[in-house]
Amino acid sequence: MPWITETSSHISHERLHELMAETVAECRRRLTPNPKRVLLLPPDITRAHSYVGALTEEFYKLLKDEADVHVIPTLGQHIPHTREQNIWMFGSIPEEQIHAHDWRDGSVQIGTIPAEKVKEASNGIADWEIPVSLNRMLMEEQWDWIINIGHVVPHEVLGFANHNKNYFIGLGGKDTICTAHMMAASCGIENNLGNLITPLRALFNWAEDTYLSHLPDVYVQVVMARDEHQELVHTGVFIGDDLDTYLDAARLSREQNIIAFDEPLQKVVCVMQGDEFYSTWVANKAVYRTRMAMADGGELLILAPGLKRFGEQKDVDDLIRKYGYCGTPKVLEQYATEADMQDLAHATAHLIHGSSEGRFTIRYAPGHLSQAEIEQVNFAYADLNEMYKRYQPDQLQQGWNETADGEKFYFIPTPSAGLWATKEKLFKARKN
Numbered sequence: 001m002p003w004i005t006e007t008s009s010h011i012s013h014e015r016l017h018e019l020m021a022e023t024v025a026e027c028r029r030r031l032t033p034n035p036k037r038v039l040l041l042p043p044d045i046t047r048a049h050s051y052v053g054a055l056t057e058e059f060y061k062l063l064k065d066e067a068d069v070h071v072i073p074t075l076g077q078h079i080p081h082t083r084e085q086n087i088w089m090f091g092s093i094p095e096e097q098i099h100a101h102d103w104r105d106g107s108v109q110i111g112t113i114p115a116e117k118v119k120e121a122s123n124g125i126a127d128w129e130i131p132v133s134l135n136r137m138l139m140e141e142q143w144d145w146i147i148n149i150g151h152v153v154p155h156e157v158l159g160f161a162n163h164n165k166n167y168f169i170g171l172g173g174k175d176t177i178c179t180a181h182m183m184a185a186s187c188g189i190e191n192n193l194g195n196l197i198t199p200l201r202a203l204f205n206w207a208e209d210t211y212l213s214h215l216p217d218v219y220v221q222v223v224m225a226r227d228e229h230q231e232l233v234h235t236g237v238f239i240g241d242d243l244d245t246y247l248d249a250a251r252l253s254r255e256q257n258i259i260a261f262d263e264p265l266q267k268v269v270c271v272m273q274g275d276e277f278y279s280t281w282v283a284n285k286a287v288y289r290t291r292m293a294m295a296d297g298g299e300l301l302i303l304a305p306g307l308k309r310f311g312e313q314k315d316v317d318d319l320i321r322k323y324g325y326c327g328t329p330k331v332l333e334q335y336a337t338e339a340d341m342q343d344l345a346h347a348t349a350h351l352i353h354g355s356s357e358g359r360f361t362i363r364y365a366p367g368h369l370s371q372a373e374i375e376q377v378n379f380a381y382a383d384l385n386e387m388y389k390r391y392q393p394d395q396l397q398q399g400w401n402e403t404a405d406g407e408k409f410y411f412i413p414t415p416s417a418g419l420w421a422t423k424e425k426l427f428k429a430r431k432n
Helices: 014-031 043-048 052-063 082-089 117-119 135-142 173-185 201-210 242-256 314-323 329-335 339-343 343-354 371-376 384-391 424-431
Strands: 004-011 035-043 068-071 109-113 131-137 145-151 217-226 231-241 258-261 265-271 294-304 362-364 399-402 410-412 419-422
Touching: 014 052, 014 145, 014 217, 014 339, 035 135, 043 082, 043 145, 043 258, 052 068, 052 082, 052 109, 052 217, 082 217, 109 135, 109 173, 109 201, 117 201, 131 135, 131 173, 131 201, 135 343, 145 265, 173 343, 217 242, 231 242, 242 258, 258 424, 294 384, 314 339, 314 343, 329 339, 329 343, 339 343, 362 384, 419 424
Parallel strands: 035 068, 035 145, 145 217, 258 419, 265 294, 265 410, 294 362
Antiparallel strands: 004 231, 109 131, 217 231, 399 410
């Protein structure tokens, strides 16, 4: 069971900081009383809106006078933060204490998830082993405490983000990230979203028990929801070192972060914030989190002022530009023969996740990409300035709205903070 649990309609930032101090006290009691080396594992900048950067800074302040405290943002294969981004997210933590995860060359293999377990978990859909390669600094250096910090929210690969996703994806090596993402994509995104234990999550739970049980770690997980003023506020904090700590947080997220509709939505307008989302790799959360709500023949409009690329790295960006978001059957057909898709299997999985499967239009209004570039990857294009004038997102609240000329649309200001689905699709997919 969790060490600390607190739920409320609004947990203030002041109270969150008090809970971080209580966490330190619990770590002294349960791990070691006088830590000399502490590792903090927060998410990257795409979770900046969850305030976990400030909570990471709070842990640093609480411990810096007695311990050597290091931070590794759990980037996965996202690009490392700039110094300015680290300051913006983590405040006063010195740059030399923040280390970028190198997913290509900075990991060490500690084991494998056997192919037979993958096959069993996926009901025969996937039949390959998943190597377990994790950040070298995490695995090879001595730590007295390891504090995982994150935001539990519906997720397209693992059902809900955070918990041991911080390890196996956030600090995973290339082979782990690629094989795991392709396995989850093969199972189908609708079979992952909103489920407490997805096929891949079950495998990660096994791998954590098998390979990471010796780590002196704890999970600090927050849940957020919109209040009566439509502001995102903290509603839950779950702190502990076991699976129940994750499950309790995910159940609250499932209750608060999923909106189910009786009928599918014909028009949805989303905003992907310009200071967090620079590539479709992360901005496509607008697609993942709404596709179960979209009507056949409908339109999803994504306002993305920061959008300047497709992939997080050049080779991934090149692959997305080459093949585009063309739907599962075509992607799997090409994956069987194309060496670059096999080498970057996580990007191949991303092409599956980011497609509407021909059911509805995905229209991007980007800040820095041209119409030709957007259409090259099989998205539709809109001019960002024109869309701002038409929909005026700064004046909208989440929910149903109407333009001056009578167009009705559903507005989502932060798609990454929830999941939207029809009741029919949600309860058909839900297994636990």
